[in-house]
Amino acid sequence: MNIHEFQAKQIFKTFDVPVLEGYHAETPEQAEKAAEKLSSDKYVVKAQIHAGGRGKAGGVKIVSSPKEVHDAAQEMLGKTLVTHQTGPEGKTVKKLYVEAAANITGEFYLGITLDRQQSMPVMMASTEGGVEIEKVAEETTEKILKATINPLYGLQAFQIREMAFGLGLTKEQMKHFGKFAAALYNVYIENDASLIEINPLALLDDDRLIALDAKMGFDDNALFRQKEIVEMRDFSEEEPTETEADKYGMSYVKLDGNVGCMVNGAGLAMSTMDIIKYKGGEPANFLDVGGGASAETVAKGMEIILNDSAVKAIFINIFGGIVRCDRIANGIIQATQHVDIPVPVVVRLDGTNAHEAMDILKNSEIPQLVAAKDLNEGAEKVVHIVKN
């Protein structure tokens, strides 16, 4: 789960990570009022969408009066911003953040995420702040400083010093950086974050450091103990079908291909996508219907897959371990009665009562259904269908 910049900055504030004074607004009037509350003569109006790169797309404006804040807000609200992180369809601006503008003398990058290879959090810093950090990481790897943090000991003073030296900070700036980095690590740990990115981490003319931008993502498996974070969820920023699937305990991720996949278990779902690719096809989605695939979940899964108009065929690949295949087969038949299925459906069922299940499907004489005896044959058949 991700949150907006203004929400991340609220969290920062409670953990003493320095941010500028700011207020969130959803109308031009609210934006103007927000500006009037700020003790500054320059203001930044920032579009709140779950994507970076807003600056270049016109989603960050610096102005010098509350009236100008009003006008900038009016222009930004309702606009669709297309950035390198939104995809070509862009994201509509519904919320703004109005902040006091700062006189910045330098821009750094600072982030924390999980290093899956080391199984530990890693803090990353770079002098190349304010720009696309992905490019820096790819083209000039040496410009990214890294500190792997053992969660048992926490962020160590020597690690902070190493990074501060690497960034070329002065003695005075180092003091501020030390406090900043330590506070940020607390934010990461205490909130079960999976990612924090500050780009830019701005240097002010009095040597203080400020989080000018803030991006936070969270570990979904820890949300049960992060009630305040869950309340920050903005469904309008998420893919609606993904949210819908989530309600039924299924994980769905939309992809670019045309073979719809319905599978039980994340591992089997991954290998199903692999084998479709191996046979020359492109999966339209990842869909894990979970361990207890029932008639209802199969029907809901069909509906979600068919929501994507690119889907030309569906591959149902279920292993009956916890669930019996004959029940799944009945579920599929029931689903065809509830959902209009305009594309062929290749079905591979294996495990408990697989033979009975295949008989049930054959006897149903539903024209869309194509039986496959194993994973290999199923993948071949479904790819053959979409290619012809």
Ligand code: GDP
């Ligand atoms: P992003 O483009 O979505 O990453 O949005 P950012 O919050 O990073 O803003 C983009 C750029 O606007 C930053 O890199 C800064 O250069 C600039 N910017 C944002 N806030 C301020 C501010 O308060 N003062 C100044 N001078 N520049 C700012």
Ligand code: MN
């Ligand atoms: Mn940024």
